[in-house]
Amino acid sequence: MRPDDLALLRTPGVPTVSPDGRMAVVAVTRPDPGDDAERSRLWAVPTDGSAPARPLTPGPRDTDPVFSPDGRWLAYRGAEPGGPPQLHLLPTAGGAPRRLTDAPLGTGRPVWSPDSRRLAWTARVPQVDRSGVDRAAQPPWLVTTLRWQADGAGVVTDRHSHLFVLDLPPAGEDDGTPPRPRQVTDGNVDDTDVTWSPDGAELAFVSARHARADRDLVRDVYAVPAAGGTLRRVTDGRAECARPAYDPSGDWIWLTARLELGRDGLDVVGRGATLCRVRATGGALEPVLAPAATDRGDATPATVLAGRAAHLGVHSRGAVELLRVPLDGGSPEALVDGPFTVHGLAAAGGVVVATVGHNRSAGELIAVTPGRRRLLTGFGRALGATGRLHRSEERTATAPDGAEVHGWVTVPGGPGPHPVLLCLSDPLRRPEGWSLSVDTQVLVSAGYAVVRCAPRGSPGYGQAHARAVRGAGGTVDADDVTAFLDAVLTDPALDPERVGVMGTGYGGWLATVLTGRTTRFAAAVVDGALTDPAGLVGTSDVGWWFVDQYLGVDPPVPSAATSTPTLVVHGEDDRRFPREQGVRRYVELKRRGVPAELLLFPGEGSDLGRTGRPRHRLARLDHLLRWWARWLPVTPDQDLPGAVVDGAPLPGDHDGRGPLTVRATRLD
Template identity: 40%
Template sequence: MRPHDIQTLVTVGRPTLDPSGTTAVFATSRPDVTANRNVGQLWRTTLADGASRRLTQGVADSSPAFSPDGTAIAFLRADAKSKPQIHVMPADGGEPVPATDAPGGVSAFAWSPDGTRLAYLSRVVEEGRYGSVEGLDAAAESPRHITGIRWHANGLGYTADRPAHLFVIDAPDAAGEPLYAPAPAVGIRPDARLVRSDAVQLTDGAASHSGVVFTPDGREVLTVPDQIELDARDLSSRVIAVSVDGGAVRDVLSTDERLSVSDLTVAPDGTVAVLASSVGESGTDFVAPGVALWIVDGGSARPLTDPETVDLGEVGSHVTAVGDAFLVHVRTRGRVHLARVTLDSRLEVVLGGDAEVSGHAAAGDVIVASVARSGSLGELELVGVGAVTDFGAAARALGVVTPEELDVVGRDGYPVHGWLASPAGEGPHPVILMIHGGPYAQYGIHLFDEVQTLVSAGYAVAYCNPRGSAGYGRAHGRSIRHQMGTLDMNDVLDFLDGAIAHDDRLDGSRVGIMGGSYGGYLTAWTIAHDSRFAAAIVERGFLDPISFAGTSDIGSFFGIEYVGEDPAQVAAQSPMAVVDRVRTPTFVVHSELDFRCPLEQATRYYSALKRQGTPAEMLIFPGEDHELTRSGQPRHRLERLDAVLDWWARHLPVAR
């Protein structure tokens, strides 16, 4: 696979099922270099025969949801100002009808149980900001008066002046006559709205909301408000129920339960279930968060799964009520399985093996899921049957290497699990050690463009899930708290040594190292303690815990929880504190709008390397944030891969 081939990588979004369980609809997405954006449409699959067809012709349609009676599909499509809006279309296809014209766009929505209403979340911008006043650009806006400890978020920017609020609107008739733009006339605005009803705002104030879930009777919507703290960070969540007829609010779950909620659902009998982790008395205990399934009753919560051994924390995971049980995503050893959990805490895997489940839907006994595997970044699968699509065929036709799974025994006897991907031929092949971000995340078994492009260029790639990673129990993830750069560095180096010893085609005298985010941290830390590497790539790294605390969108708690607060203890885990030891040629890659690991982390580290004479180069991407490698502009993703290959060609050439 070459860098340009990222255009063949199709992902499949969370599917939706019609009530009869016979038809699934889902959105696809892929990078398009010519359009320089991610593009995709809705697809419809008849499960009986697996017949699939493209249902829409939008540029980037997403988030489909069948109406409760199965006659219509609501989904998100960008309007003329690139703001996602709810559109509704007949279930068997047809021209979509716009349902919303929210100035801040729509981020999430849900059908009411009777199908007559749609509730949604939309950001409400402060008057005079973000183009709300014609001719008033960002440079001319009034200053922002900040009193809390949070003010921005990666991928968004400033947050306090545009909280997300809950709205409800009547669902349009997808088969009705369209609305027509009025011709100019006295008393008629030429920009008259082309939606059928006015939205009613249900929440207000400074708190921003996430989650949109109707109660079974349709009278209330459950949501999670997020109030910016004045003095100290508190990750505890509050769940409220908001009346759709008047906006009255009642508490469902209070912050006294000390749970951080990532998803919620309501069963047909009214049982409320949440995916959540305990944040402890401090309110910020998030290192290796023990995400479990909890039942909420009378304001208190009880867990149905064991957070110490069962990991439900994969990014994007969600929970669905199925009868008297719930479907959840279980993260384990580079896989994400789909499991059913009963009210008496019995857990049964319904889709396992070498799979990474990213979304699911259920209707009766029928369950479908969006799944990534080693030969595809995303397919629709029918549980009990298998894949009913083959979007990965284009990528496989280019030549895809299936990585070899390895378990290496570390220097202290601890097992380190990971993969080795190698080019064909006898070698000797140079080796690149790749380190993931997080740190509480995991490398998996899905088709990985970064690995495939390096292998196609002639490099063997070793990558693993060291201590600190997810998917191996909570103790594994918490083992590096306040001792970053110790056990984790040993694990990645031991895995590299084990991979080289495993395959005699690998050249252990020619090795490189690279990683992003936490992987950037561990790369920078490792090259200050081990001089074996021909070169390194430090990307979007957590490099100076001290400045990170005042610049990152998670700076108010991340560094404190991971490296502590004692100055000597922090310095003992800081790449900036040992940058003077680095002699390895280093390529520093960062994005201009990265608010998770801000740009100053890169520029200060790079400047220190240059001052001391260490060979160093820096690459800065404009207009991109922390998610460049996953969802950045396709041209930038392509340019990044080209730059990575060029760096290795110069510092770690394939041929001796």
């Protein structure tokens, strides 16, 4: 895969299925480097495979489709260029879509009432008008809580998320006047994950409204009358709840939850999100799947109940399997297993439709019926036709304490031995496994063997494996990475004398720890990385609890006394591991005379490599290839492509809007 192949990438989202099970609809996203924008539109896909997928809407940014229970309507979110997403309604019998909302900050995913006459959603409600161009003229933020910012959203202390309901006009009575939604909840809290009761009288949602809500991670399920009124708490204040759904009887609410958070409500390290249920009238959570062996891994925004069963994706050794769990207590059944990642799913009319990817596919839709799985789409055909996607092979190694370390090696074609890049993703947010990694494909196509692994702390290997890093991040997990690298370097196709390391997010923390331990790496890249634990506590949206839980109350200080040349990559608006993390690492290296560069991307958050502006994503890949060609050439006599000449354009600096590359300690 080459950087320019990014334009061929097609990524399907979470599907929806018509009530009769005959048609699926999914949003497919593609990068458009020409216009520097993400494009997405809805596609209709017959679930019996009788016809190819066809585009249903023109875009430019249509997402989150949901069929109404009567099958007459398709609600979805649509956004104009530069505008926030608004709810739209499309008749399934044919006709033009209609915009339903004009929310200042956009809306969340639509959720249908059982009678198909109402829609619910969540949306941020601005308390102060901050829409002006002149940010310096805006009023100040008064911050009184620990939870005052969020990665991807910015400062949220005066724009909390609340529930809304919209009544659609009865058939034949629509005069074209936009219906007015009503706000159902309020307060200085965030409400999410809304769902309807089977009789349509009540809404359940997730919120933190208890006394210690600002100091713990507990999230409860609440219920409120659909017309508005008094809230009642359903769960017992001991878990981090998400994605509730009523069963058809209305007696139970099924959900995903992290249990046993401890007395302070912060003990989440390695706690898998497992399937639970609770009586709709309130009570204690009852785990349905073993909490110590289950961690939900799909992106479906709700718990899917259909055919007297719950359906969900769970992490399993680098894969995300699709499970069917009978509501009556029968044994779970794996509908999709093996080297695949289930990204999202829907079920209706006797068919389950899932978006499934693997290490050479961003995802395709499959239909699962009793005894059969059918591939429905070919969204990745254009990228696959380049012949530039590479297959990964599983490997295992043994850590110093005897634990197994699982991972993957992806090797370019042609004779070896090849230079090696140890690529460490963020195992806490984006674990390695059987899914398409653009970085891996681009680097392997450039001639590097890429080594990836799942050190302790990664999901899908049991709770003991995941909780081993509690208060010890950068110790046992770094040992795992080193053991895995040493083991795979015995492969004659890999060159043990030419090795580099690259880490993203928490993986960047591991890369920082490793370069402080050893001089074995020819160079390093730390991308959106945690590098300064003390500084993270007061600047990150999660730092106030993350450092204590993952690194300990007295976190280690990574050594800057390294000679490893380092490229520091960061999004300017990253609030998870803020840019100060990268800037401090860069400056410390420069002060010690270590070759270092700072690549800073304007306006980007913590997931630059996957969700950044297309031209920024291209620029990032160009700079990675330039950096590795300089410090770890594929062949010893390789010329440096895109040579760095002060004052000259760099690869990826498109239209003067590219990233800022700093080679001095003066940042002004």
